[in-house]
Amino acid sequence: MLSRTIKEKLISSYTRSFPSFPLPDQFTVEVPPSDGFGDFASNIAFSSAKILHENPIEIASIISDVLREDSFFNDVTVAGKGFVNMKVSDTLLRKMLVKIIKEKEDAFKYNIGKGKRYQVEFVSANPTGPLTVGHGRQAAIGDVISNILEFIGYDVTREYYFNDAGNQMNVLAHSLWVRYNQELGVDIEMPEEGYRGEYLIDIAKEIVGKAGKMYREKWDEDVKAFFRSYAADKMFDWIKADLSKFNIRFDVWFSESSLHEDGKVKDTIEELRKRGFVYEKDGAVWFAASKLGDHEDWVLVKSTGEPTYLLTDIAYHRDKAKRGFDKVLDIWGADHHGHVPRVKAGLEALGIEDGFCEILLHQFVTVVQSGKDVRMSTRRGEFVTLGDLVDTVGADVAKYFFVMLSPDTHLSFDLDLARSRSMDNPVFYIQYAHARICSVLRHAEENGFDTNREGDVRLLIAPEERTLIKDIERLDDVVLDAYDTLGPHKLTRYVEEVAKAFHVYYTKYRFVDKSNLELSYARLSLVKAVQIVIKTVSRLIGISMPENM
RNA sequence: GUGCCCGUGGCUUAAUGGACAGAGCGUUGGACUCCGGCUCCAAAGAUUGCGGGUUCGAUUCCCGCCGGGCACUCCA
Numbered sequence: 001m002l003s004r005t006i007k008e009k010l011i012s013s014y015t016r017s018f019p020s021f022p023l024p025d026q027f028t029v030e031v032p033p034s035d036g037f038g039d040f041a042s043n044i045a046f047s048s049a050k051i052l053h054e055n056p057i058e059i060a061s062i063i064s065d066v067l068r069e070d071s072f073f074n075d076v077t078v079a080g081k082g083f084v085n086m087k088v089s090d091t092l093l094r095k096m097l098v099k100i101i102k103e104k105e106d107a108f109k110y111n112i113g114k115g116k117r118y119q120v121e122f123v124s125a126n127p128t129g130p131l132t133v134g135h136g137r138q139a140a141i142g143d144v145i146s147n148i149l150e151f152i153g154y155d156v157t158r159e160y161y162f163n164d165a166g167n168q169m170n171v172l173a174h175s176l177w178v179r180y181n182q183e184l185g186v187d188i189e190m191p192e193e194g195y196r197g198e199y200l201i202d203i204a205k206e207i208v209g210k211a212g213k214m215y216r217e218k219w220d221e222d223v224k225a226f227f228r229s230y231a232a233d234k235m236f237d238w239i240k241a242d243l244s245k246f247n248i249r250f251d252v253w254f255s256e257s258s259l260h261e262d263g264k265v266k267d268t269i270e271e272l273r274k275r276g277f278v279y280e281k282d283g284a285v286w287f288a289a290s291k292l293g294d295h296e297d298w299v300l301v302k303s304t305g306e307p308t309y310l311l312t313d314i315a316y317h318r319d320k321a322k323r324g325f326d327k328v329l330d331i332w333g334a335d336h337h338g339h340v341p342r343v344k345a346g347l348e349a350l351g352i353e354d355g356f357c358e359i360l361l362h363q364f365v366t367v368v369q370s371g372k373d374v375r376m377s378t379r380r381g382e383f384v385t386l387g388d389l390v391d392t393v394g395a396d397v398a399k400y401f402f403v404m405l406s407p408d409t410h411l412s413f414d415l416d417l418a419r420s421r422s423m424d425n426p427v428f429y430i431q432y433a434h435a436r437i438c439s440v441l442r443h444a445e446e447n448g449f450d451t452n453r454e455g456d457v458r459l460l461i462a463p464e465e466r467t468l469i470k471d472i473e474r475l476d477d478v479v480l481d482a483y484d485t486l487g488p489h490k491l492t493r494y495v496e497e498v499a500k501a502f503h504v505y506y507t508k509y510r511f512v513d514k515s516n517l518e519l520s521y522a523r524l525s526l527v528k529a530v531q532i533v534i535k536t537v538s539r540l541i542g543i544s545m546p547e548n549m
Numbered sequence: 550g551u552g553c554c555c556g557u558g559g560c561u562u563a564a565u566g567g568a569c570a571g572a573g574c575g576u577u578g579g580a581c582u583c584c585g586g587c588u589c590c591a592a593a594g595a596u597u598g599c600g601g602g603u604u605c606g607a608u609u610c611c612c613g614c615c616g617g618g619c620a621c622u623c624c625a
Contacts, residue, residue, distance in 0.1 A: 033568060043567060080568045168625060284623050302623040309625050337553055338620045432587050443584045507589045
C-alpha cells in the first residue's frame, strides 16, 4: 500500500527539483536487500541520469533533500552509486495496520480491471484420456491467474476448450472398439496410433455388460458414432470429476464441434480469403502466413476437405473476440510453442488487435518415482492421473506444488516425496502459521479477551513487529507483480515469507498476557492482520487454511 | 539442420538492467516451566555452464560455443 504513495512522492519531488525535464520512463520503488538500506529504495536517480545529464548521486541527493521535508519519512539517505533509501515513519506503518484490520482484503484491492471482460482458457485437454499431472499444473496456474485477475477487478471467464470433432476422437472410438472385441475374445491388434491405456479396457467391459455381443466384429459409421460418444462421455465424466476433486471450476465448456456446426470455421476461412490470405495448392487450402513475416505458409483445409487444428483454433479465437472479451489469455504447454506465432498470425490477418490475445506457456511436468522418471503419454496409456495425485497428496499440496515455481521452470514432481506425509512441505508450514494464529485467538478468548476489540497499535514497537507490518502491508504490490509477470509463484514465495515472519515473532513474544492487557490487545490486532493476509493469499492460490491441524 | 525455453551452493529454486546473487531442503551446532517445537536461532556452503560484447552497473540484453528439454505434419 505504501509503495504507491512513495512513488507519487518521488514523482512530485522530481518535478519540483527538475521542473523543465520529463520524468524517466520507469523507475522502481522496492524493498531493499537489507534492513540497513531502510524500508524502501528507489532507482529513480539512475533512470533519470541520462535525461538530466547528471551524476546519479547528485540527483539522488537533490531528491532526498525534498523528500526529507515530508513527515511521511523518518529518514532519507543516498547510498551506493545513487539509490534513494527511505525509512517511513512508524506512525504511518501503524496506519496501514489499522487499515488492514478495518478493510480486510479490500485494503489491498486496486481496481485495475475496471470490470473489463477477461477470458482465461486453460487445461483444454481433449476427451481422449484422463487428465495427467501436466494438465494439473496448467489447471493450477490458470486458476490462480484467474483469481488474481478477479482480485484486481476484472470480470473473468474461465473456459475449457475441447476438441470433440477431429480425427483423434475417431481413433479413440476405434481403440475402444478394439478393446471391446478383445474382451469378447476376438483377436484384434490395437493399431499403432491407438490409445492403449488400460482405462479403455474398463469401459469396454462396461459395454460388454450393457450391450453384449451386439458390436462384435462389426464396424460401420453407426457403430463408430456409438463408441465415439460413449468414450467421450466417459472421458468427460472422468475429467470433470478430477477437476472438481482438484477444486477447479470452469464457467464455460466450449466444444470444437460447435464451431463447425455454427459455421464459424467456414466464416473464418471466408474472412481470411476476403483479406487476401488464402490460396489453394496441391488440393489443400493454405494460409499465407508468410505475408505477415512467418517463414512459411500453413495448411488450413487438408486435401481431404477436413479443416486443420490451426484453422479451427483461429476460428475459435475469432469467436472469442466476437463474444466481446476485452482480453484473452491462453495457457498452453511448452510443446505448443510452435503454434503460437501461427495463431497470432491468424488473428493479425483477421485484423484483431495485437494485444487482444496473450499466450502463457508453461514448461513440462515430469513425475519421478523411485528415483526415475515416469514417462507419460496419453496414447501409450502411461501416466499418473491428476486424480491419483490429488488422492495421494491432497488438492492443497498438489496445487501449491504446481504453482510454486515459475511457469518457465521445468517441474519435477517427486511422487515418493509427495506421498510421504512427513514433508518439508511449505503448505504445512503456512497452514501451521495460520493454525497457530487461530490457536492464539482461541487462547485469548478463553482468557477473557475480546478479540474484536481494537488494540492500541502505538504499543507495537518491537523490531519484529515493524518487520511483520512491512511484510503484510505490501500484499498489493505482490499481487500486482504476479499479475504483471503472470507469475503465480510470486504469491507462494510471499506467503512463505509472511508465515516465516510470524513464526519468528511468535517464538519471541507472548500475545496473551493478563498482566499487560493493552499490549496484549495491540499484539492481537497485529496477529489478526497477519491472519487476514495469509487467508487472502491462500484464497488466491486456492488452498485451504484449516484452523486446526 | 532451423526456431523456442532452460543452465544459479550437494539438491529444488528466486531475482521489471541495480546495492554484498535471496530462499527452502539437506549438513553441522544451539533454543521449550508459559499462547500448538509441524517452530525458532546460528554456521558452513556460489567464479550465476564457458568465452566475448553493450552499459555507470549484467543472473537478466547482444554474439559465439557447450550441455539439457521442446517444436519443426495436409496430428492435436
